[in-house]
Amino acid sequence: MLTIIARRLAQLPIILAVIYSLTLLLAWKIPGNPLENPEGRKPPPAVVEAMKRQYNLDSFPSFYLSYLNNATGLKWLGDRLSGRAAESRRLAEAAGQAPPTRYIFDLGPSLKNPDWRVNQIIADSLPVSMTLGLAAILIALVVGLGAGVVGAIRPNSFADLATLVVALVGISLPSFVIGTALVLIFPVWLGVGSIGGWGRLGNLVLPAITLSLPFAAYIARLTRMGMVEHLKADFIRTARAKGLPESKILLKHALKNAFLPVLSYLGPALALAMTGSFVVERVFFVPGMGQHFVNAVLNKDLFLIMGVVLIFATMLILFNLAVDVLYRWVDPRID
Amino acid sequence: MLRLLLPFLLLAAAIAATVLSDRPQPPADFTFINRGDVTTLDLQKMSWMQDLRVARCLFEGLVRHDIFSPDYDLKPAVAERWNVSPDGLTYTFHLRPDAKWSNGHPVTAHDFVYSWRRALLPDTASDYTALFQKIAGAKEFFDWRSARLADFRPDPGDESRPLHDTAAWRLWLETERRFADTVALAAPDERTLTFTLALPFPPILELCSFAVFYPVYPPLVRQYERPDRRSGRLDIQFGWTKPPLIVSNGPFQLVTWRFRRDMRLERNPHYWNPAAIAIDSIAIPSIEDPNAAVLAFRSGAADWLSDVTAPYRADILADKLRFYAEHQPDYDALRAQGLDPVEIDRRLPPDPRAHVHAFPAFGTYFYNFNCLPRLQDGRPNPFADPRVRRAFAMTMDKERIVSQVRRVGERVASTLIPPGSLAGYRSPRGLPFDPPAARELLARAGFPGGKGFITVELLFNKDAGHDLIAQSVAKDWETHLGVSVQLVTRELAVFKDDLKNQNFMISRAAWFGDYGDPTTFLDLNRRDDGNNDRKYADDDFEALMNAADREPDADARSELLSRAEEIIVERDLPLIPIFHYVQMCMFDPHKLTGISSHPRQEQNMYEIDLFGDGKGRDEPKFIGGSTE
Numbered sequence A: 001m002l003t004i005i006a007r008r009l010a011q012l013p014i015i016l017a018v019i020y021s022l023t024l025l026l027a028w029k030i031p032g033n034p035l036e037n038p039e040g041r042k043p044p045p046a047v048v049e050a051m052k053r054q055y056n057l058d059s060f061p062s063f064y065l066s067y068l069n070n071a072t073g074l075k076w077l078g079d080r081l082s083g084r085a086a087e088s089r090r091l092a093e094a095a096g097q098a099p100p101t102r103y104i105f106d107l108g109p110s111l112k113n114p115d116w117r118v119n120q121i122i123a124d125s126l127p128v129s130m131t132l133g134l135a136a137i138l139i140a141l142v143v144g145l146g147a148g149v150v151g152a153i154r155p156n157s158f159a160d161l162a163t164l165v166v167a168l169v170g171i172s173l174p175s176f177v178i179g180t181a182l183v184l185i186f187p188v189w190l191g192v193g194s195i196g197g198w199g200r201l202g203n204l205v206l207p208a209i210t211l212s213l214p215f216a217a218y219i220a221r222l223t224r225m226g227m228v229e230h231l232k233a234d235f236i237r238t239a240r241a242k243g244l245p246e247s248k249i250l251l252k253h254a255l256k257n258a259f260l261p262v263l264s265y266l267g268p269a270l271a272l273a274m275t276g277s278f279v280v281e282r283v284f285f286v287p288g289m290g291q292h293f294v295n296a297v298l299n300k301d302l303f304l305i306m307g308v309v310l311i312f313a314t315m316l317i318l319f320n321l322a323v324d325v326l327y328r329w330v331d332p333r334i335d
Numbered sequence B: 001m002l003r004l005l006l007p008f009l010l011l012a013a014a015i016a017a018t019v020l021s022d023r024p025q026p027p028a029d030f031t032f033i034n035r036g037d038v039t040t041l042d043l044q045k046m047s048w049m050q051d052l053r054v055a056r057c058l059f060e061g062l063v064r065h066d067i068f069s070p071d072y073d074l075k076p077a078v079a080e081r082w083n084v085s086p087d088g089l090t091y092t093f094h095l096r097p098d099a100k101w102s103n104g105h106p107v108t109a110h111d112f113v114y115s116w117r118r119a120l121l122p123d124t125a126s127d128y129t130a131l132f133q134k135i136a137g138a139k140e141f142f143d144w145r146s147a148r149l150a151d152f153r154p155d156p157g158d159e160s161r162p163l164h165d166t167a168a169w170r171l172w173l174e175t176e177r178r179f180a181d182t183v184a185l186a187a188p189d190e191r192t193l194t195f196t197l198a199l200p201f202p203p204i205l206e207l208c209s210f211a212v213f214y215p216v217y218p219p220l221v222r223q224y225e226r227p228d229r230r231s232g233r234l235d236i237q238f239g240w241t242k243p244p245l246i247v248s249n250g251p252f253q254l255v256t257w258r259f260r261r262d263m264r265l266e267r268n269p270h271y272w273n274p275a276a277i278a279i280d281s282i283a284i285p286s287i288e289d290p291n292a293a294v295l296a297f298r299s300g301a302a303d304w305l306s307d308v309t310a311p312y313r314a315d316i317l318a319d320k321l322r323f324y325a326e327h328q329p330d331y332d333a334l335r336a337q338g339l340d341p342v343e344i345d346r347r348l349p350p351d352p353r354a355h356v357h358a359f360p361a362f363g364t365y366f367y368n369f370n371c372l373p374r375l376q377d378g379r380p381n382p383f384a385d386p387r388v389r390r391a392f393a394m395t396m397d398k399e400r401i402v403s404q405v406r407r408v409g410e411r412v413a414s415t416l417i418p419p420g421s422l423a424g425y426r427s428p429r430g431l432p433f434d435p436p437a438a439r440e441l442l443a444r445a446g447f448p449g450g451k452g453f454i455t456v457e458l459l460f461n462k463d464a465g466h467d468l469i470a471q472s473v474a475k476d477w478e479t480h481l482g483v484s485v486q487l488v489t490r491e492l493a494v495f496k497d498d499l500k501n502q503n504f505m506i507s508r509a510a511w512f513g514d515y516g517d518p519t520t521f522l523d524l525n526r527r528d529d530g531n532n533d534r535k536y537a538d539d540d541f542e543a544l545m546n547a548a549d550r551e552p553d554a555d556a557r558s559e560l561l562s563r564a565e566e567i568i569v570e571r572d573l574p575l576i577p578i579f580h581y582v583q584m585c586m587f588d589p590h591k592l593t594g595i596s597s598h599p600r601q602e603q604n605m606y607e608i609d610l611f612g613d614g615k616g617r618d619e620p621k622f623i624g625g626s627t628e
Helices: A002-029 A046-053 A060-071 A074-082 A085-095 A117-153 A158-172 A176-190 A202-232 A232-241 A246-273 A278-283 A290-299 A302-330 B002-021 B049-058 B108-121 B140-153 B169-180 B218-224 B290-298 B313-326 B328-336 B341-347 B384-392 B396-406 B435-442 B467-479 B491-501 B519-525 B539-550 B554-572
Strands: B028-031 B063-065 B074-076 B079-084 B090-096 B183-187 B192-196 B225-227 B233-235 B252-258 B263-266 B281-285 B356-369 B456-461 B483-492 B506-512 B575-587
Touching: A002 A060, A002 A302, A060 A074, A060 A302, A117 A158, A117 A202, A117 A246, A117 A290, A117 A302, A117 B002, A158 A202, A176 A202, A176 A278, A176 B290, A202 A246, A232 A246, A246 A302, A278 A290, A290 A302, A290 B491, B002 B341, B028 B290, B049 B252, B049 B263, B074 B079, B074 B169, B108 B140, B108 B183, B108 B218, B140 B169, B169 B225, B218 B225, B218 B328, B313 B328, B313 B356, B313 B575, B328 B341, B341 B356, B384 B435, B384 B467, B384 B554, B384 B575, B396 B467, B396 B575, B456 B467, B456 B491, B467 B483, B467 B506, B467 B575, B483 B491, B491 B506, B506 B575, B519 B539, B519 B554, B539 B554
Parallel strands: B028 B281, B456 B483, B456 B506
Antiparallel strands: B063 B074, B079 B090, B090 B192, B183 B192, B225 B233, B252 B263, B263 B281, B356 B506, B356 B575
16 A cells, blocks of 8 residues: 555656646747736836846746746755855845745746735635535535435436436536526525625535536436446345345445445546636635636736646645545455 | 545535634625736836725825816825926925824835835836836936846856845946936935926826825835846845735725735724725725626625626616616706716615716727738738728717617717816817718728728727627628628737737727826827837827927917827827727715716725715715815
């Protein structure tokens, strides 16, 4: 087990390096100039040139290397070891200046929001997205497993068809439709719940439901498939022959096995749900990370694009690893 | 079984932990939804309207506008009085003794010198640096520093030397000296600020009410600026614009700023004029989606929605017209008194349909012509001929765009500057809708009946209904001129690139004035202006603009500018004005006052007064009402 974890962790930097190179190459090619405000006066060309130099935007190789140097923590380490960090802090204090902020993994400034570092932006928005994502996955699991089991007990019954329809709707209807409908029905027409925002438990409910539906639908179908298959299996017949109560047969024997494909789906699902959904965040104005994926690209905010992509990639890899570990724990047959 | 349940329990525990760790703020006296998220609170770097709006709450300049006076009068702010020399060049401001920063320290004239110097340093990359260059010696200083930075080479070993012993530092000291010696901006004492212009420029006084001209707190900001050893450039560190560090001198101070989530402002305890402020706190939640913003306002989550941009906004406005129709006699009687529209709404019975407001704004929607002799692909450009441009302008049915496409009560534009927005300025008439005359013009330009005319490409970005306007215009040109028109849609960033490289024939555009002077619009057409996407260049126009620059008499100057605009909108048409924007916002006039219907549409949140909350005078503020 430990060797597997170690091996997977060792692969992490290599995968990230490949993702980094590819994404940066694509992001670099996005048209537009992030240093310009499309609504306002254009700064003089000398000013634009100076800013490009400052952010290394004038040359791809130097941007590539300097970002890598900062984001991997190499620069931080180098500054620490060489004493540059201590020296500059001492000098700043002597001159009455604020000591420069140093992040271990410095993801750079946001070009569009010069008052913010990408580190701060992610630190502010990732917990929000993670909470929302966790809540959504929790709802998806409860609803999906429930619907799957109900459908499997009586295949082709009315209950089964109903869950199938709900699952289809959950998968096919885009979340901006569901989200807007929920906002209209509950806060606007019925006056129940809050229309959006963040910080109260009530703010979480509607966006979490909206975000959970596609996941719930998929989990429901996975569970049903697994249950139908396992309920025909010999060990279930044995269990029935032993005279076990039906509930125990369903939950302990059939569901436990049917849950395994769901578990392996949970890794990517968690990473996806927890890094935020642009649509859900927009409809419910949740201050999460999903919006940055889209806005950063539209603004060609290079540092922010790279920041959110690398965070997403890291989470995806780590969750898949966690699920693999869990998998082995739940099902000892696998090694 | 436990193994199966464990993941669920872990999930639930994680959710509970994060929700509990994130406590919401108490409700504020006044909550509003800004037109977008604030990008920066560094005054000298600002250019977005939403940034400027928050800046006016947090900071205060030498003077400010009385937004409820018909002529947008200037009122004393940090300066209690000022005088201008007879030649119109030298301005002297006397600062009030009780103007204070939010930490209790006095606001001094040196703070202004420091802040304006920031705007004049190429290092800051201020969008509005050109406005500061009206000060004598400022342009020379900017050019000098730019040149020195371009040539800058660090001394060998600078990387490891203390900062005070590097070439970058020496250049910085020289820059400070150079600024003091060459730029005619000075603080003879703590409470006197004086500057001299290179040429008369009357709007400079009202520019002092523009947030980019407000002061930052030097003892704080200086800590975040230092010359960079390698480039010599003044490196401006982030961080000071956020609480708890930020120090401001306006009616409010910033208490919370969470990225793309919310901002919270509270009363500045050291503000010199607390009696003028009728609210203690302002909350600004971040809501980017136009539809979510309308829903948030309607559910009571916000008191003011600064910009209604939802696609169905015309229907919201139509509802209001139905409300007026139900109260027709009262409405007509109030209108007959010449009352301000907001005050009319306040005197009519309360109704949610009346919460939407459409005020004429200080902005114009127009189409650009590429005026270069050749198109980017090398073909000769028929639009280089002003006759062709006039013909296209005169066959555009703007009335239909306004009444059937936009449907929010905007005025058809035949001038670039919205008429009536600038006191004392005579707007030219512009060109009428006249297809026969236009066909005649096109024939004289060598294209009778549109024969031989290349396929016209009309460029626009795909957002905000530009496509509907383009379709309407294309139909007009095809019908009246016999040319064929191709619509070219681009994503915004690509669109901007195409504009910059003159990779277009005709493109959509818009401009909002920054300050109350015709030059804020007319400068767009000057040969070397960075915003002259059309590459229009005309000697007559330049001559009039230059003459206006040298004219000390305000009336004569206004007339010169009026004639310059005449060239743009009647003779040369480098652009076709289409309509003057309205600004649509939502608030309940029975609940609060302080939003102005003045076409300049600079709303100041510190003017807000909620009725019946026990704070402030609870007296309606409107244009033509009682003044301060």
